[in-house]
């Protein structure tokens with residue numbers, strides 16, 4: 495939408511009707527970047543300026559880098575907009591919103607098999623995302639460990655946490671912000687998750703918890719929480735420690751209960767004391783909501799809870815920030831009751847089917863090795879089999895031309911030499927998009943192959959000339975090489991323009 499703008503001319507103070515926005519002074523003047531402008535501008539102008547600049551952002555639906563929800567039903571969009579002016583922290587004023595968050599906590603706790611009775615209130619809280627949830631869970635472990643060490647008269651100044659090197663960056667943040675040493679189990683080529691045996695070896699008396707990931711960010715693979723639980727139980731028995739487990743189920747928490755109900759990764763395992771999940775990933779809500787659930791009251795130290803009294807009932811809160819929007823909480827409740835178990839299962843199954851289609855298409859090129867497993871979070875992570883003349887980074891860059899945002903990255907230690915592309919399959923990534931992505935990847939491979947064949951030809955020509963019989967490079971041959979290079983680049987530019995159209 496382009497608006498025409500009615501405004502007052504600042505020099506003459508006369509009302510001026512601009513016939514079109516694009517000829518108005520609002521877009522002719524440089525945009526304010528550093529200082530707040532002295533004068534106001536009409537709301538239509540502000541809208542148009544910002545809207546136009548935002549057109550250059552990527553298209554969220556084609557952002558295959560992210561697990562975070564990019565589509566919801568219009569009815570839910572309406573609920574979100576209707577509550578966009580509600581501050582979640584005003585529990586006294588918005589008791590129903592608070593109640594909806596508590597219902598979400600209960601439902602998610604049951605989904606994760608928390609040992610609670612049917613009508614018992616679960617222990618947990620809505621957060622801004624898994625990052626805040628992880629900070630809270632980490633703090634609870636740290637405080638519990640410190641309390642116990644103090645009771646025993648032992649030093650409590652060197653807490654550590656054991657994870658795989660594949661942890662998401664929020665764990666590193668937790669470690670740095672809250673002064674806990676992060677002990678990472680290194681990965682190796684072909685094994686991209688935390689090895690429970692090595693993890694348990696790294697546990698010592700200062701370990702506040704072992705964090706396992708249900709759905710590694712890098713490959714979508716589920717770590718073996720059951721094995722970890724069993725090995726850690728043994729170690730605890732031998733040593734007299736009671737090192738617990740946290741499960742970072744940011745993406746897998748809304749996958750496993752629907753697709754792999756038999757998989758034991760949650761509160762069915764006795765050492766699992768807390769679990770986080772991102773409501774805005776496969777919880778199917780727009781960005782801004784996560785959840786942390788504790789096994790029981792005993793696992794959340796009382797001194798971390800703040801009690802707010804509202805309407806005569808006690809509302810415990812345990813969050814890092816104070817004010818925040820209510821919309822995401824309401825939207826989460828919408829999804830839980832609108833979809834139900836059946837709906838979530840259906841969506842996750844569909845994601846897995848589209849993942850399989852994409853995986854098969856990528857495999858069929860014969861050029862990639864698939865690193866993601868068939869069971870896990872719906873994503874395809876793949877590396878180039880022959881990474882000689884171009885890399886996954888080139889492919890990622892070329893995919894941008896078609897509008898696709900597909901990240902390429904190297905694995906963490908000790909598998910840094912492995913570079914992968916990763917496509918996350920979300921609810922709104924349909925089969926036709928999967929097929930189109932494969933055909934665009936094939937196009938790019940052809941282009942890059944042609945490019946590298948040319949470069950090879952040119953460089954061998956140069957090499958041959960340089961090592962001529964007399965060792966002298968003739969002017970004529972250099973000119974010829976140049977001509978060939980220029981012809982090649984012209985050809986490339988032409989191809990690129992076709993790609994853009």
Ligand SMILES: *Cc1c(COP(=O)(O)O)cnc(C)c1O
Pocket residue numbers: 561622623624625626662664707709710711742743744745772783784
């Ligand atoms: C996304 C993710 C996080 C961070 O979650 P946010 O909800 O974005 O804060 C943490 N751990 C894992 C495994 C993740 O995939």
